[in-house]
Amino acid sequence: MTAASSRSLEAYEPEAMRAWHLPGVVERFAHEVEVADAALRGLNVPVTIDGRPVATEDGIDSFDPADPTRIVARSGSASAAVIDEAVAVANRTHRLWSAVPPAGRAEVLFAAADALRADRDRIAAIEVFEAGKPWSEADGDLCEAIDFLEFYGRAIVELDASLVVQSPLGEANSAGYRARGVTAVISPWNFPLAIPMGMVSAAIAAGNAVVFKPAEQTPAIAYEIVKAFEAAGLPEGVLSFTPGRGEVAGARLVEHPDVATIEFTGSRAVGLAINQRAAASSHSSRYVKRVIAEMGGKNAIVVDSDADLDEAVPEVAKAAFGFAGQKCSACSRLIVVGRRYDEVIERLAAHADTFILGHPKDGATSVGPVIDADAHERLLSVIDGTRGTVRYRHQRLPETGWFVPPTIVDGLESEAPLRRDEQFGPLLAVVHANDLDHAFELANATDYALTAGLFSRSPDAIARAGELQAGNIYVNRGTTGAVVGRQPFGGMLQSGTGPKAGTLDTLRALSSAWVVTENTMRQGFAADLVT
Amino acid sequence: MMTAPIASSSLEATVRAVSGDLDPGDVGLRGRLDEFVIASVMRNHDLRVGLFRFAEAFPAMEGPDDVMAHLRGYLGHDAMPWWVRLPIALAARIPFGSRIAAWAADRGISTMAKNFIGGRRAADVEPLVRRHWDAEVGVIIDALGEKTVTADQADDYAARILDIVAHLGRAAGSWPASPGLERDQLGVLPRVAVAIKPTGLSAKYQPLSAEIALADVRRRLDPIMQAATEHDVMVWFDMEQYAVKTLTQRLFADISHDWPNAHIGIVVQAYLRDSFDDLQRIIAQERDRRVPIGIRLVKGAYWDYETVVASAHGWPQPVYDAKVDTDANFERCSLLLVDNADVVRPSFASHNVRSLAHALAAASVRGLPKSALEIQALHGMGGDLAASAAKAGIRSRIYVPVGELVPGMSYLVRRLLENTSNESFIRQNRSKQMSRDQLLAAPRFTSKEDAA
Structure with missing residues (x-):
């Protein structure tokens, strides 16, 4: 029982981020970045079904967004027929895998966590090139991926006990969860390891076979998930890997009759489309398809009139511009209460001006590029087309690469795209509020409800933080950097369907509950009354 | 340096003898009143937290x-004692109550702040510095300010340091001679010293962008070093949070090399588990420097912060958990400093009489002149x-924060937290909770590995 209890949810602890200030830590990471720099050119990332690479007619190239002349990886591109093959394999192995008891599945997750841990810096270095992540961000993604494995591994063992049933005299009731069915995972590029790992590991923990389609921009990192599970001894066929185009591979996955559940993280438009198509295709399926979608936000931070600007300014800047604003939890609206409006903007701008924009392979880089040419072009046109006042626009951009300047805009109408739409870039809209009521009203004036923040030193204001409409509310800290086990993550309204990532609820959503009731009375004789 | 260890019996006897030199004696009616207020605040955790957070905001x-x-x-809430809650409730009801309360809060906080902050700028603090000088107490001036998150703030911090260096450096020239403050066994000492917080000199001060x-720091620091050399001012490099310790040690080594004639000093925080090793390394590195460096041994002011950061990140704790280990390590470091007083200039900054008396006693047992320590x-x-130390012929310096009341508040609160912590000798002494024997007892490491 000792081993089991050390692997309880209560004893779970998140993976420690790299402590760059300790001896040798920077040097070790720098070495892996150098190795990746030399090696990452056209890495072969095959579609993998039933443990075997599958040749595809088409391919997809991934690029280094800070230096697009580099092709990082060439992945296969799954056609509808390849998807059908993957789902067929999953459908077959699903029965075998779901018969493995929860503790046995958990062992595989823990072994996968060990595999990632052993290779942490090497995998993080791939992110530096394929996702354009600065070192700390890449390292954070690795930690979170490990966390999901450790968390869901523990959670699945405790899941059945959470379904409490009572047994009166003469009746024996038992209950538990079983796997729901083949799960499709469609993942984004912004947390290219952690988010798909969270979705894949939850589905696998719950006993489901998975068909995993990663984002087109980051197949090489996603492939590390397949490798970690392979190293962990996951039976072949439980996890199939089908990189491909969203409109081909993704669409077929969503509509395939043998797919029971779709886990998706990405844009609102795609999430809503998936929801619709999954519902429509349920008519030709055994399942009423379930969609678990996490779809972004238009997150606001309220800086109250008495906030500590020493804390608020760097935290807001990190939430707005960290990883070039490409996090669903990123702050894209800043609401400043009271007289210090201009002071807050000016200090924020001057702080953003100390950022170092550059290739993320350089450890000093604080802000890297955006993910691809489309995002680059779109974001620049949003800045150029705004009718608001550009209060700050970073000027020191590298000459090559898809860099977008951290930008602060105010004087915007309430329906302006910068105030209304998720931009997924380093663009921050600032609005003035007269008082806290006004600030909360502005913060909540959106269809999204993912994260929100409040900086205040007023006990009354802090007590009201729950009035902010968001799944994750942060007081006196930035809105990014949720940690598994500490901040179960996910939004409400148009930000997603729920349940939150990193909860027992997610495992329940990937499962079906069963109850068996036995009448223990025979011919008037109750066995349980006999002493 | 290979020297025989000091016998603990002779050392302990000397500790008791020299501790008398450090006793401030009777603090007067006002002092006793302050002690009473502080003791009342300290007894109630909620009140302490409430007061500090209010003052900080x-x-x-x-x-x-x-x-x-x-x-x-x-x-104003129920966890507060009635004598705090009641006036607030009253002020909320009477006409102009808010104004009266705001006025009282302002007065209270300003009065407290004036106790700890020497003045707004160098010119304001000059009379205070001169008074100390006449009482044979030197000063180290520290420029208080906001956290540096912008280039302008870093420029501003550097400009304020430069102002202090130039202003007090110039003024010091006209002061009367004070041999005890101007010379130690290794040579001449500058009359004025300034403290620098390296994080104040660059918004990019972190290990990934070392x-x-x-x-970035050097761009602002070199003119300060130039002025300090011209005006004969000593520059102390304060140690801050653990995450930038190595960076600051590197900065110090660079400055030591590039400004070989400057008087400079570095701080070692005894609450850090690796401080003894650091101290050995710094001494080895700097022992041949033409102008011997100063080393200030402190306990360390960021204990809560370091504990929280390491725990939240799952990193090894850089600080000792137990206060007694910090105290024991302070003494181990003191002995090392005393044994190297021929190549570096040791100074000891603590308000714990036992810790200071131990260092002084060790120097005395070693036969060092009084001028060897500060x-x-x-x-x-x-x-x-x-x-009282100065009166007993021990070279003493006061660390004087200079700056605006408003940005100085967070600093002030941190000092208050330290002041009112139950480790404060002065408070313990007056509250009569501990006997003199207990207060002067030798600290022992809680685990054998640390003692090794």
Whole structure:
């Protein structure tokens, strides 16, 4: 029982981020970045079904967004027929895998966590090139991926006990969860390891076979998930890997009759489309398809009139511009209460001006590029087309690469795209509020409800933080950097369907509950009354 | 240096003998009143937290009604003693109550701040510095300010340091001679010293951008070193949070090399588990320097912060968990410093009489002249201690924060937290909770590995 209890949810602890200030830590990471720099050119990332690479007619190239002349990886591109093959394999192995008891599945997750841990810096270095992540961000993604494995591994063992049933005299009731069915995972590029790992590991923990389609921009990192599970001894066929185009591979996955559940993280438009198509295709399926979608936000931070600007300014800047604003939890609206409006903007701008924009392979880089040419072009046109006042626009951009300047805009109408739409870039809209009521009203004036923040030193204001409409509310800290086990993550309204990532609820959503009731009375004789 | 260890019996006897030199004696009626108020506040955890948080936020409050709202939020609730709660409730009901409360809060906080902050700028603090000088107590001036998150703030911090160096450096030329402060066994000492917080000199001061950070700091620091050399001012490099310790040690080594004639000093924080090793390395590195460096041994002021950061990140704790280990390590470091007083200039900054008496006793047992060591204490807290040490012929300096009241608040609160912590010798002494024997007892490491 000792081993089991050390692997309880209560004893779970998140993976420690790299402590760059300790001896040798920077040097070790720098070495892996150098190795990746030399090696990452056209890495072969095959579609993998039933443990075997599958040749595809088409391919997809991934690029280094800070230096697009580099092709990082060439992945296969799954056609509808390849998807059908993957789902067929999953459908077959699903029965075998779901018969493995929860503790046995958990062992595989823990072994996968060990595999990632052993290779942490090497995998993080791939992110530096394929996702354009600065070192700390890449390292954070690795930690979170490990966390999901450790968390869901523990959670699945405790899941059945959470379904409490009572047994009166003469009746024996038992209950538990079983796997729901083949799960499709469609993942984004912004947390290219952690988010798909969270979705894949939850589905696998719950006993489901998975068909995993990663984002087109980051197949090489996603492939590390397949490798970690392979190293962990996951039976072949439980996890199939089908990189491909969203409109081909993704669409077929969503509509395939043998797919029971779709886990998706990405844009609102795609999430809503998936929801619709999954519902429509349920008519030709055994399942009423379930969609678990996490779809972004238009997150606001309220800086109250008495906030500590020493804390608020760097935290807001990190939430707005960290990883070039490409996090669903990123702050894209800043609401400043009271007289210090201009002071807050000016200090924020001057702080953003100390950022170092550059290739993320350089450890000093604080802000890297955006993910691809489309995002680059779109974001620049949003800045150029705004009718608001550009209060700050970073000027020191590298000459090559898809860099977008951290930008602060105010004087915007309430329906302006910068105030209304998720931009997924380093663009921050600032609005003035007269008082806290006004600030909360502005913060909540959106269809999204993912994260929100409040900086205040007023006990009354802090007590009201729950009035902010968001799944994750942060007081006196930035809105990014949720940690598994500490901040179960996910939004409400148009930000997603729920349940939150990193909860027992997610495992329940990937499962079906069963109850068996036995009448223990025979011919008037109750066995349980006999002493 | 290979020297025989000091026999603990002779050392302990000397500790008792020299501790008398550090006793501030009677602090007077006003001092006893302050002690009483502090003791009342200290007894109630909620009250302490409420008061500090209120005082810390006070500069940002917008007018009397806002002050009143914060007072009620922090100090008006049921967990507070009646004598705090009642006046606040009353002020909320009477006409002009908010204004009266805001006025009282302002007066209270300003009065406290004036105890700890020497003045707004160099010119304001000059009379205070001169008074100390006449009482044979030196000063180290520290420029208080906001956290540096912008280039302008870094420029501003550097400009304020430069102002202090130029102003006090110039003024010091006309002061009368004070041989005890101007010379130690290794040579001449500058009359004025300034403290630098390296994080104040660059918004990029963090290990991942080490090269850029150091270059950014040097752009602002080299003119300061130039002025300090011209005006004969000593420059102390304060140690801050653990995450930038190595960076600051690197900066110090660079400056030591590039400004070989400058008087410079570095700080070692005894609460850090690796401080003894650091101290050995620094001594080995700097022992041949033409102008011997100063080393200030402190306990360390970021214990809560370091503990929380390491725990939240799952990193090894850089600080000792137990206060007694810090104390024991302080003494181990003191012995190392005493045994190297021929190549570096040791100074000891603590308000714990046992810790200071131990260092002085060790030097005495080793037969070092009194001038070999220096004692440093905080303005507004250790002034009495420094004055009595100075009277006993021990070279003493006061660390004087200079700056605006408003940005100085967070610093002030941190000092207050330290002041009112139950480790404070002065408070323990007066509250009569501990006997003199207990207060002067030798600290022992809680685990054998640390003692090794």
